[in-house]
Amino acid sequence: MVEIVSNLLRQELANLAAADKRIDGRGRWESRDILLETDCLYNAEGSAKVTWGDTIVYAGVKFEVRAPWPDRPTQGSLMCGAELRPVAALKYEAGPPSPESIELGRVVDRGIRESGCIDMDSLCIIPGEKVLGVMIDIHVLSDQGNVFDASALAAIAALKTAIVPAERFDIGEDYPLQVQKTPTMCTFTRVGGRYVIDANVEEETGGEERVHITLAEEGHLHSLQKGLKGTLTPAEFAEILEVAQNRCAELAELVKSKEA
Amino acid sequence: MVEIVSNLLRQELANLAAADKRIDGRGRWESRDILLETDCLYNAEGSAKVTWGDTIVYAGVKFEVRAPWPDRPTQGSLMCGAELRPVAALKYEAGPPSPESIELGRVVDRGIRESGCIDMDSLCIIPGEKVLGVMIDIHVLSDQGNVFDASALAAIAALKTAIVPAERFDIGEDYPLQVQKTPTMCTFTRVGGRYVIDANVEEETGGEERVHITLAEEGHLHSLQKGLKGTLTPAEFAEILEVAQNRCAELAELVKSKEA
Amino acid sequence: MVEIVSNLLRQELANLAAADKRIDGRGRWESRDILLETDCLYNAEGSAKVTWGDTIVYAGVKFEVRAPWPDRPTQGSLMCGAELRPVAALKYEAGPPSPESIELGRVVDRGIRESGCIDMDSLCIIPGEKVLGVMIDIHVLSDQGNVFDASALAAIAALKTAIVPAERFDIGEDYPLQVQKTPTMCTFTRVGGRYVIDANVEEETGGEERVHITLAEEGHLHSLQKGLKGTLTPAEFAEILEVAQNRCAELAELVKSKEA
Amino acid sequence: MGGYGDVQLLRDDGLRLDGRKLDEMREVQIEAGVLPAADGSAWVKHGLNVAVCAVYGPMEAHPRKIQRQDRAVIDLRYNMAPFSTSDRIRPGFNRRSREISKVTAEALESVVLVERYPRSKIRVEIEILSAEAGTRCVGITAASVALADAGIPMRDMIVGVASGKVEDTVVLDLDKAEDNYGQADLPMGILPTTEEIAFLQMDGDLSVEEFNLCMEYNMKAAKEIHEIQMDALRRRYESKNGGA
């Protein structure tokens, strides 16, 4: 059943693509509306809610004091995880983390981590004894397409507005976490044979492979990931990388607009 | 199949209730026979076996020396868990703890914990460094109805006859654990529309919601829990609370009869 | 289906046994060819690959520095585990360790441990503070019969050629692990009513119980295990024990031929 | 309960630390229909607690062994987000959330007309995004709005509400400090129309008289929260039907 619907849908998407159209009337490089709210969760030290079309994602930042790894005595740590909770769509089931949840968490994690936006040495409290661990949790409440970009946006926005609860840890006065870069993600999905950005849930159902590109300052690449069945050519990649440059810069501006 | 039998049974139970009768001839507030044995397990520091009708429950108490929680440097800890082992009935399956096992353990745990029967400060060995952890394990060997009351009885009786193995821990001579109160549980099950105590396995199969009431000295309430589908009115609750007052006092006397 | 094939096979194996034959033409106490290679894995401190007929098993030894158990302050530890990876045969599934994997690991572990081939006191670095843990991992890449004997052979060979990476742990210069005995395993499988050694995959499918005998120097028994449905008589055991004496001595020679 | 004596919870003027009267609730805000993908949904803010609930179904119940021949089952998860509490919670079900899920599902089965949907299941997902004492009650309040929003027939709503005891005094709707340092907590799930009790837990120490006062406070508050539930559903209905 699922397959038949999806084949019909695939056909319709191909027809639309041939006419340079999308199923919801958007342009190929046009995103749905994005609403970014920060500081919206009482018990999180940093938080963001992203309403991206009908997709809703929360991210929360918590800190802990821990011992550093023996081989990196002056460095704190960063951890980013995601849960595609069963609340988010009928298709998500309860149970141990699905490969989809794991991939989402790890792709967002790499984009933030590899951008070097957090200076791990700045998280040291006492060298060799105590460092800060920064934990970002992504909670997907509604998946109506493009949870990757929404999650990445929520994560960096939560991080950039996070306050280190230093008083609670007896290490001085609370202070804003230093975040030096603004990595954002732009995901491309092959729909009807061509790539579009910000696929909605129908386009994802009837589409093929997707490419997640995370860029930060100066348009540098920090994380790439191809997911799902399908291939792309180097020329196709060059085209979407250029689109991503503009798109990620816009998203970074949106994040920066929320900073103090 | 199961459902059909249970509907016939439900009808029979309703007919009996209408005539103020129970399926095994007991009165509404009449319990099956209870046999309480203590000190019956060689390797447990406190132990009890409860034979309650055809229901059989063991409880064993073990101690450990551990570091206190940072925010409670002078307090020991209490832990109570229950396993509805597959040995206890055909319906219980092997595997991770079922919601039924978890509920049983936690309801018994709260009754004991919240009565304040153990002074957590009395479990301190060296403030901030070493405290005692008290672990009660409930092992249900045969479930023929009312495992909750049987488990609560076994747990408090095992606790009240426990000996702290101080010599083994190099902290002085063995001594009896101080237990200042005697919380006991009385469970009410709606059978044929009205509440009874000590439902047997048929009454549980054909019955509806149940209410677990744990009372200790002076008839104070320490734990309540409503389980299963069904509702009750405040007036019904007032009625069963009064019955529980007498019943719990009797059970507490039974426990006390086993103390040194 | 599986059962029917296996009954036909069982009949054929019985006919062959009646004529003192085996399905692949071997004699009752004749093994398939064994190829033992050591030092074959770059990141393992000791390693062996055993190609035993079409069965292929790797064993790797790793060390760790750890705190000793409080009651054995001067002793290191030994751990041996096995994984019947899904790569090894169609019948093996992914997931948590199967009872078959656990049994394999534990039977090999006991043979090595109980032979006393490693002096646990020799693994002490600083009494009460630091000891070495020796970890042997058995990785079955292809199961075409008799993985037990192949695994035991790989494990002891990997152990006997292991180098303690002392420099990496800052405790002096690297040195060969001292292994004082050479426990080897001989497994007997009842096929067509009588015992044979080194059953191949068809003989295992159509066979019955098996007996794993681990012997070391002077023909002393260090581990026994009966597996699967079936019984044996003391007289049968006496017969296979005698065969095992010769067989284990041969395997021990093979291992010793690889030592420096 | 943490027990009496540690911390002062009542001010000299008889009010509580946050200025509430003894029988005064924290503010409650409710919105229905907040999750587009769900068949029904609700968002509840109660004090600083935030819960979101999605309802999916009724749908065929599988795996088969959870099916009931004569009714729908409520397949419910109560889950606290890792960032919902002061100390981060490791993701995944724990014993506390399993117990709350069980008794919450049973409470809802008491009001949903489950007999209408034999062999079905109704999935109820309660997510606690922010926790400040009383989350199980907030979850119940949210779930019954989400069920109503999904058009699932119920014989009444359920309202989650708690009373308790601090400094030997009965108070309505404990906040976090009162929960941590108080003497008793009595969370209930109440059918506001009939005053039936569908959900009941309690821990701490209460005399029968104190219990009765707690119950009285809870009944009163249940009716207030019920009004807010119905307002939310009304607004949702209007916006669906072209209203404001």
Add this chain to the structure above:
Amino acid sequence: MGGYGDVQLLRDDGLRLDGRKLDEMREVQIEAGVLPAADGSAWVKHGLNVAVCAVYGPMEAHPRKIQRQDRAVIDLRYNMAPFSTSDRIRPGFNRRSREISKVTAEALESVVLVERYPRSKIRVEIEILSAEAGTRCVGITAASVALADAGIPMRDMIVGVASGKVEDTVVLDLDKAEDNYGQADLPMGILPTTEEIAFLQMDGDLSVEEFNLCMEYNMKAAKEIHEIQMDALRRRYESKNGGA
């Protein structure tokens, strides 16, 4: 085995620390039919070990993939209660109990007439309530009484019994100290009528001669325990049929 030399296990008079002779068993008590809900059950006290076993079935085997077309499977769990040992055991299956469960089930499949019940399973639940060396043997002894009590046809009983070596001396039925500080342990599951071996494990160090003496001790003890098994079944039969 802990190894020789640490602790004295034999007294100067040649007897063992608890006064037993080298070839003397600990006391064994058996009762059948102790669990009312089970199809068959047994309680065994062997020294300070206590095991209880319940048997349910035969019944249809599911999940399907465990079914055998030509016979019943024994679905067995050997489990130690958390309080059964000196240090508490965390509940849940561990590697040791999984291995013992596997080989115990296989031993029982060797005597139960499993061919009579194709596609069925027989559930065997062994609970160790108190452990003092030799629990796997006690479990086997209990399981075969429980199977008989359930009326499951068997071609013989199985008796669990162990011998071993302490201070270079072969002894029957090791107790806890002997198990901890001894040199070898040979637990066996023996068919008392035919002397067949259905269960066999061993660890430590034994010469062939020592092994043979262990085997001899085990065979002798198996017959003694078998008498006690049969007594229990006889008493159970009599009490069922209006006897004493």
Add this chain to the structure above:
Amino acid sequence: MGGYGDVQLLRDDGLRLDGRKLDEMREVQIEAGVLPAADGSAWVKHGLNVAVCAVYGPMEAHPRKIQRQDRAVIDLRYNMAPFSTSDRIRPGFNRRSREISKVTAEALESVVLVERYPRSKIRVEIEILSAEAGTRCVGITAASVALADAGIPMRDMIVGVASGKVEDTVVLDLDKAEDNYGQADLPMGILPTTEEIAFLQMDGDLSVEEFNLCMEYNMKAAKEIHEIQMDALRRRYESKNGGA
């Protein structure tokens, strides 16, 4: 990536620590048909990495819910042996191996003619026996040889290969030190005939120009490794058909 500046990775003569040129691969050896029980198999040594891959199937896909009506699914596990790395890895799936398994399976689904086998599954088991940077690429290279050895129709092979950046310089095929202390890593799965990309990950820091050079290096290396793949399959074919 560990980041720049910690460790010197390029020698004064412009070569890399192990003497390779910037665009030079480590040595690659491939053998097909190494596992007798599998339908197809391959062994790949790439530098000091060793991967073995087995393919089973196509066979009926179960459990049912993984079935696809119109195609086969690739049921793939990438697994590192406990002894494959410097610090022992605890057995069992972890988050890293689950992610690699997912994207590797998806890459292979892009070349296998999965439409030919509706409702089927093809099991692909990748075992890393020795790891020295780049194991996911080595696994892909091995898997496509094993699939070909199993006779599964594919529209092209896939070659796994990576480039990256060390000391601000783009290099081909990072070894362990370069991976640990370098600035970027770009592993790709390339169809050597069409230059399509079936697998793509990247982490670290790359400008667009640097990325383009990495891609160029990868394409070149993919063709070299493809020759070695085809050699292995040729040798395997010959030995099956009575050749040397």
